[in-house]
Amino acid sequence: MEAIMRAKYLFAAIILFCLMQPGWSRTLTLYEQPRGGIPVVYELPEDANKNQAVTYIKSIRDMFFKQGELIDAKKTEPEVLRDKLKNGFVLYSVFGKESPLLRQTMRPLPFNWQGNSVTVGGKKFSGDKFRFIFVGKNPYSDIFCSVYAASTNEMIFNINNRFTGPRSYHLFDGEKQLDEGDYNENFILSKKDRLSVEEALADVREFFKNAEEIHPNLLAKMSVDRYLELKDRTAEEVKRKLDNQGEITVPDLAYILYYRAAAFEDGHTRIEYNSLPHKIIRAARFPPFLIEFRDGRYWITAAETSNLENMELVAMNNIPFSRFIKPIIERCSGEIIPYKAEQFTHSLNSQRFWWAFSGIIPSTGTILITTTGRAGNRIDTSLNTVDVTTFERLSKHQADSPQSTNTQIAYLDDGNIAYFNYTNFIQTDSEKKAIDGIFQDIKKKGVRKLLIDLRRNGGGNSNIGEFILSYLTTKRIRPFSKMQIKLSRVAMDQKTKAIPGYNEKFRSLEGMLVNVNFDEKKLEKPDAFFNGNAYLLIGNWVFSSAVCFTSMFRDYECGEIIGSETGGVVATFGEIAKLELTNSAIPYSISIKKFEGPHPKPGDDEHGILPDIPVTAEKLEKFKDQKDPVLAFAIDHIHNKAGK
Structure with a gap:
């Protein structure tokens, strides 16, 4: 079990993006997407090692x-x-006739053992210890x-220790x-890792053409002249990246397009290429520390040299440093800098990807x-720079991030504060049941103070x-006051998958912008309605549907908001075509x-939602030795404000 704990930093990536909707033309990848309720199934032959594998x-x-x-x-x-x-x-399975479920999962693959x-x-490939x-x-x-x-x-034992970046498959012989x-x-x-100049430029034209046809206001934050210049410079940059055979690598093209997508300053319009070839990651150099973005600054959270921490x-x-990492930040899509910074720093995986992808750490072996x-x-x-294996080991020096499992409740401050850490807005019947169970438990215990933590919530389903x-409220509400949709061919085709006949109904309106206004509605009051004081804890990672919830919490005066500016803005673009x-x-x-938000306010399209009680480095000094200083500050604030 000690080996398992040492490899914990790798286990965060063991889930693939398996809940992706079918029908999108998408590369399937192993991706950091924890889902606490997914079943783990095994089919193993009987032998002396089976019990160890099952354990x-x-x-x-x-x-x-x-x-x-x-x-x-x-x-x-x-x-x-x-x-x-x-x-x-x-x-988890073993190749052979005794594994019918494995054979079914592999059936479409060009794989033979x-x-x-x-x-x-x-x-x-030859070997005798395949994974x-x-x-x-x-x-x-x-x-x-x-x-x-x-x-x-x-x-099977320790199979999760293998380095598996976000690719569709990885084949090992033992450790190799x-x-x-x-x-x-x-x-x-996917056969290609290099493209001819004609193929690359065709992809560039395809990207801009689809962006122009699909986005409701592509130039909302960009002038026409800058946009035209951006397109011209993209073609020029592709040509500069060509090798002696007149080809460009796929990662190089992705790096160019990352910048173009981020230039629109829309966090939902983005390049999502995250499958760097193994050889690029292995050849890259990394700093011997991990960082986080907090209070507008960058902090070292884990390091080989402990005196650098904090x-x-x-x-x-x-x-x-903010200028040193500019090539990374300007390729992260988002409306505001804090969210861009969070995309780079929020996990070991994201830092590993961006350091390797950007190549901005010098290969000389040292950094100052x-x-x-x-x-x-x-x-x-x-400091000496490190390889990827050493970089990944840094996670063992880092304090655990806030509990990532959805729909769980904890009682803090001697049981006087119900703490609900919610990391993903999931719209399912089982999720509703779990949430109702939480509020039933709060009601049963008679707790009058509730803290909902959205700091690690990047969105989901706003419903x-x-x-x-x-x-939390008996007021009439609406998640948005207004919605505008561009009726593009791609958007209508995607909608048709969920709403039969949608395409046919609106085909004649293709290219038009349609405005939809929303009235406020009365919500059904649940039996476990919370009558106490509610608080919301937010941060720079809060985005998309999590911002929608925060804006309703703010506009319908459900309680006090603590923390840092949200990463997303209220007046935002969203619901994406993939x-x-x-x-x-x-x-x-x-x-x-x-x-647009429920009750539009000045600045809703310029900055994230600002907290009533901002958390600053100075305020956190008192709680610097706590496992989660921000949470400790919030609990202390609630305790002192409301009393026991």
């Missing part, structure tokens, strides 16, 4: 899927298995699953990676950093936000709608 699988379930059921596929009736796995699952050899997409980690076909629905397969039960690659939702392998990072190589301590003194320190709000470029298979998204 290991159970430890993974207990660590990351506490609400998910652990299922032995061989002891479960087929119809029961179908019902339990239809909404997604994680499978025969004894000591494996063939993937025509490439043959195959991949996005599989869910045989019970149109969504996907993640699969951890091996040649023996012995190879043999191959990795991508395929789309039809399980068609220091403000002011400069790198004598360049102000300037930090500021609590006394305000500036300190210059020369569940209305459901939560029904426990697309993939024809030649490079680079995924991207474009907003199809614009939304």
Whole structure:
């Protein structure tokens, strides 16, 4: 079990983006998308190592899927298995005739295993300790699953320790990676890692054409002259990146397009290429520390040298740090800088991706950093850069992030404050039931103070936000006062999948902007309605539907808001069309709608929602030794304001 704990930093990425809707032309990737309620299923042959493998699988379930059921596929009736796995699952299995579920998940793949050899997409590999980690076909629905397969039960143990970036599949022989690659939702392998100049420029034209046709106001924050210049410079930059054969790599094209998408200053319109080739990550150099963005500044949160921790990072190589990382920040889509900074810093995975993708850490082996301590003194320190393996180990020095499991309640301040940490707006019947259970428990315990923590909530489905709000106010409400939609072909095609006949009904209006106004409505008052004092804790990662909820909380005066500015703005673009470029298979998204808040206010399109009680570095000084200083400050504030 010690090995499991040492590898904890890798386990955050063991779930694939398996809840992705079918029908999008998308590359399937293993992606950091924790889902606490997903079942973990295994089918293993009987041998001396089976018990060890099952114990290991159970430890993974207990660590990351506490609400998910652990299922032995061989002891479960087929119809029961179908019902339990239809909404997604994680499978651990061993190649062979005794693994029918594994065969079904692999059926669409160009993969063949025969004894000591494996063939993937025509490439043959030899070995005797195979581990195959991949996005599989869910045989019970149109969504996907993640699969951890091996040649023996012995190879299942510690399979999650393998480095698996956001790719469709990874093949190992023991510890050695043999191959990795991508395929789309039809399980068609992506063949190209380089493009001709004609193919690259065709993808550039496709990106801009779709952005112009789909986005409701692409030039809301950009002049026509700048836009035309941006298009011209894109073609020029592609040509500058060509090699001697007149080709450009897919990562180089993605890096160029990241900047173009972010220039529109719309957090929902973005390039979503995150599958860097293994060789780029392995060749990259990284700083020997992790950082976070807080109170408008960058702080070192974990480091090989412990005396650097909790220091403000002011400069790198004598360049102000905010300017040093400008090539990264200007490629992160968003309306405001704090959200762009959060996209870079919010996890080890995101920092690893951007350091490797940008290549801004010099390969010389050393960097000079300037930090500021609590006394305000500036300190210059020369540090050796590190490889990716050493960089990933830094997570063991970092304090755990706030609990990521949805729909759980804790009682703090001697049981006087109900603490609801909500990380994803999920619209399902089971989610509603879980939320109602939380408020029932609060009512049963008679707790009169409630703190809802949205700091790690990047959005989801805004309808569940209305459901939560029904426990906090009896006022008539609306999530938006106004919505504007661009009736593009792509947007209508996507809508038709959810609303039959939508396309046909509005086809004659293609290209038009349609305005929709919303009236306030009365919500049904639940039995477990909360009659006490509500507080909302927010931060720079709060985005999309989480901002929608925050704006309703603000506009309908549900309580006090504590924390930092939200990452998203209230008057925002959103509800995205997800697309993939024809030649490079680079995924991207474009907003199809614009939304205005329930009660529009000045600045709603310029900055995020500002808290009533802002949290600053100075205010946190008192709580610097707490595991979560921001939460400690919020609890202290609520305690002192309302009393016990």
